[in-house]
Amino acid sequence: MSPPAALFDRIALRILAAHPAPDLRDITVLLPNYHVVQPLAQALMRAAQRPALLLPQMVTLNEWAQGIALESPVAADSQRSALLYQQLRKQKWFEQADLWSMTQELLVLFDELTHSLADLPGDADAFAAAVQQAYQARKNSTLQLEARLVFELWHAMQSGEELDAGRAYQQRLAKLAEQARQPLFVLRTSDWCALEQRFLDEYAGRAAVEVFDLRKMDAQWGSLLHESSAGLRSQSIASLGGKLGFFAATSLEQEARAAAMQVRLWLQAGKRDIAIVAQDRVVARRMRALLERAEIMVADETGWTFATLSVSTVLDRWLTALQSDFYHHDLLDLLKSPFIFADMTASERKSAVYQLEQLLRKQGVVAGLEKFSALVEHETVLHQPLARLRQAAALLEQHKKRTLAEWLAALRESLQVLSIDSGLLQDDAGMQLLGALETWQQELTADEGRYRFPEWRRWLAQQLDTQTYRDNSIDSQVRFTHLAATRWRAFDAVLLLGCDADHLPSVADGGRWFNDAVRSSLNLPTRAINAERQRDDLLSLLALNDCVLVTWQKDRNGEAGLLSPYLEILRDLHLLTWGDDLAESELPAYLAAEEARAVELPQSAQPAPVVQKEIIPTGVSISAYNSLVACPYQFYARHILRLNELDEVQEGIEKRDYGERVHAILQRFHERYPRVSEHSRDTMEVALRQISEEVFADLLQQDFEARAWLARWFKALPAYIEWQMVNEAQGWRYVESESAFDWELEGVRLRGRIDRLDMNGQQKRVLDYKTQSDQVLRNKLREPGEDVQLACYAYAHEAADAAFLSIESGKVKSVEPEGDVPLLAQLNAERLVQVMGKIRGGTGLPANGIDQVCIHCEMRGVCRKGEWV
Structure with a gap:
């Protein structure tokens, strides 16, 4: 017979000895959860050896208490929270604090105080004195304020006609104890809170009470981990080989993969009731995803807070x-x-x-x-x-x-x-x-x-x-649960997930109110008490289940991780007694085999796609041509596949906006004053300044930073007026600006827009305004044909001259390409015709851009440069 069945049979025999079968309705059995009903009922049937049995009332203490009617209404937690928040806001004690968070902490503390009411001082001064004594400090205004604040707020919350949840539970348990007439049997694995223990003592004064404490019923596990360290070294332990195993993962991913693999192995072995006790919910999420990928659904008894849901x-x-x-x-x-x-x-x-x-x-x-x-x-x-x-x-x-x-x-x-x-x-x-x-x-x-x-x-x-x-729609053999929910439950297999020292014991944060010494003096739950309950629940789980795997991360973000101290002691005891540290030995091989079977994608090679004729563009802009020269694959991704990044919504003024405004200012200025030299220098500077303010007006209203950009442009005004007058003195005259062109070449159209066209007699010159330094522009023109912008502008307007006009740092300089501009323009046009013809003929577009091009290219993630064989 399995250990759980034997324990339930012992309980059934004790119940039947106190109250003979077949009618057991006059007794009540308090359970830690309703999962215990079925095994206990089966044990009672086996022990009674009767064809039919009228079962006792089997209920949890909370559900039993909820059946007791109260004369006063019970306030909902939302009502209590709102009332306490208003009290805190009214007093203005914590103006900069998160009052809602503080409200939540205080409500928990108030319920704990209510449950400890029997031993609580009766007035604020006595309460403050108790707190002062617990802190072992002399009179301290801060401590007195803290104690008085808590006590007065707690009393204020208790003064209403409606009961809060803590007082309602207290009164219901008191009425249950007063109505005690029938025998009571209690199953538990750890100590109850003070209020519940007080109820049990009062009930026992009126009717028979028998407690089945798993810590006392199981000789092997009952006192384990409860003794001093000296006592632990002298203890021995029964062999747990084949019943308990430990898997130390090197990462969160490996822990999740190992846990998912173990569940799959258990299912394959025929185990049909598998519990995953998730101490680390982050690992649990990843494990769940892996199981669902393997088409294994997981039921969840624990649930998720609404804040984490879509x-x-x-x-x-x-x-x-x-x-x-x-x-x-x-x-x-x-x-x-x-x-x-x-x-x-x-x-x-x-x-x-x-x-x-x-x-x-x-x-x-x-x-x-x-x-x-x-x-x-x-x-x-x-x-x-x-x-x-x-x-x-x-x-x-x-x-x-x-x-x-x-x-x-x-x-x-x-x-x-x-x-x-x-x-x-x-x-x-x-x-x-x-x-x-x-x-x-x-x-x-x-x-x-x-x-x-x-x-x-x-x-x-x-x-x-x-x-x-909680998603109740999933009915699965695999379930997530928490440690307290495993009390008196047996499973085919149990996975203790994320059992490092940070998660087991998972001692709740006590908040900002009172340390453990004060809480202990007020008979409130301390961190040590919470940890002890988890230890007892852990031991009861191990006592009732003979197939358990513990996982944890021995490496976490580059730092060594520690196993839960409870499990560390247990493992060390087993190692001392049997020379076996219970390390799981089969999972690493399964994980290695799984990795070996993973699909290995072929390594990337330098792409050179061939484009189908029907999707080859018939027209090419100047920027597209520049892209084609810089890297054919960039041209393919940007202008054939159209994978350009989406424009970002600009929240501030960028240099591109500044350049666009400079173009608009100069266009408006020269259309109004075609001959600058016909006017005085001061007049032209004032006019240009006024036009600049008009063009920048909308930006100045939207963004204060626009003033800095405008000031930067104002710095260049004298130099620009000077350059323009020298330009006109050399015979050049402004003709037009922002003129578009669309030239039909052999098999392709070339389109664009020039910034400005000047003429000197019959000679034409195209200018392109740039808010960059002259050195940067010279670098662009260092290799003839690498930057096609000026050459294409010159070809489109049949101009003999072309130049960038650098307007930067208060200086204005003309930067011209070396060599014969008409020849360079003709060669660029012929090259475009030849290249587009080759593309139509099936020539590939290789990713062959130089590093200076690639470093700023948004298509690098598409061509995967750096990962080529």
């Missing part, structure tokens, strides 16, 4: 977009959620988001719903979504103060306008979330406190972080 993410995105005045990133994140506009088809939503994103990136609108609406004037598909956003935003006016219930009502109404509620109703977690919002709204109807939008949003985030969602 259904809550859409709420956060909506409120974030609202609070940021619809900052473009926040708006796009919201619109890409699968839950918004659920009344539209998926293709309609995707099309609308794509069009809006393209518009935002093209127009550079950073934020503002009204600006976005004006932007989509001609995009009818976007009118309705943006109109609904405006309608929903109007419901949540941020400048108002409202009650929590009013904010929740406005939120729910806005979700209806955006059809987010319809999207959430199609998801089980979403349905529970909507139900929680409705419940909180109803609970808080009577609360009259008024809150600003940020206060309410922080409250909502905290509520979502305290509510748990």
Whole structure:
């Protein structure tokens, strides 16, 4: 007979000895969880040896207490939280603190104080004295303030007519003890809290109580790890070979892979009830993904907080977009959620988001719903979504103060306008979330406190972080659970996941109120008590299960990781007794075999794709031609595959904007004053300055940084006027600027736009304004033909001369290419015709750019340079 069955049979015999079969309805059995009902009922049937048996009441203590009616109503936790927050806000003790977080901590502390009421001092001074004594300090104003604050707030919370959850539980247990008439049997593995133990003592004064404590019933595991270190060294332990194993992983990924592999091996061996006790939830997430990839679903008894689920993410995105005045990133994140506009088809939503994103990136609108609406004037598909956003935003006016219930009502109404509620109703977690919002709204109807939008949003985030969602739709042989939920349970196999010293014992943070010495003096739970309960739960799990694997990370982010001290002691005892450290020996081989079977992709080679004729462009811009010369593969990726990066919405002025404004200023200036030398230098400088201010006016309103760019341009004005007068003295005259061209060559069209065209008699010269230094421009022209811009401009306008005009650092200089410009222009045009002909003929486009080109190329991740064989 298995150890669990033998233990349950012992319990069944004791119950039947105290109360003969077949009618056991007059007795009650307190269970740690309802999973214990079935094995205990089976044990009672075996021991009674009867065809039928009227089973006893088998219930958990909390469920038993909930069946007791109370005369006073019980306040919901949301009501208590709001009331305490208002008290803290009213007193203004902690103006800079996160009051909602503090409220949550205090409520937990108040429940603990309520459970310890029997030993609590009766007034604030006595309470402060007890705290002072526990700290072993002389009179200290800070400690006295802390003690008085806690005591007075606790009393204020207790003064209302409604009961809080702590007092309700206390009163229910007291009534249960008063009604004690029938025998009570209790199954437990660790000590109860003070309130529950007090109930048990009071019950025992009126009726028979028998406690089945696994620590006392199991001789092998009962006292293990409870003795001093000297005693531990003298202990021996039964062999655990084949029952318990340890796997020390070198990384989170390896731990998750090893755990998933072990589950698969157990299933293959026929084990049908596998528990994964997840101490490290990060590893658990990764392991779950690996199991689902292997088509093994995992049931989850523990659940996840709503704050970690995608259904809550859409709420956060909506409120974030609202609070940021619809900052473009926040708006796009919201619109890409699968839950918004659920009344539209998926293709309609995707099309609308794509069009809006393209518009935002093209127009550079950073934020503002009204600006976005004006932007989509001609995009009818976007009118309705943006109109609904405006309608929903109007419901949540941020400048108002409202009650929590009013904010929740406005939120729910806005979700209806955006059809987010319809999207959430199609998801089980979403349905529970909507139900929680409705419940909180109803609970808080009577609360009259008024809150600003940020206060309410922080409250909502905290509520979502305290509510748990459990997916009950998955029925699987593999389940996630937690250590406390394994009490008195036996499984075919148990995986203890993430059992390093940081996660087992997982002692909860005590918060900012009282240290362990004070908590102990007030009979409150301490970190040591919480750790002891986990130790006892761990030992009971090992006592009831004979197939357990422990995993942990011995290396974590480059630092050595330690095994849980409880398991470390157990492993060392086994090593001393049997010479076996219980290291798992088979998993490494399985993992190595799995890695060996992994698909190895061929190494990358230098690409040189051949392009089909039908997708070869018939027209080429100057920038595309430059790209073709710099790297044919870059031209292929950018201008044939059109893999160009999306434009970013500019949130500040960049040098590109500065260059565009300089072009616009000079175009307007020369169209107004074709002959600068006909006017005085001072007049021209004033005129140019005035035009500059006009062109920069819109930027100056949007961004303060525009003033710095304008000042940078003003610095160059005298030098530019001087250069232009010298230019005219040499016979050159301004003709036109920003003129587009589209030349038909053999098999390809060349298109572009020149900045400026001058003439000297019949001689033409093209100029290209650059806000770069003259040295950078000379480097561009060092190798004839490498930069095609000036040569193509000269060819398009049949110009004999061409030059870059450097306007930088208060200097204006002309930079001309060396050699014969018309010849260079003709050679560039012929080269374009020849290259495009070869491409049409099937010549590949190799990735052969030099390092200076590749270092700034956004297509490097496509050609995978650096990974070629």
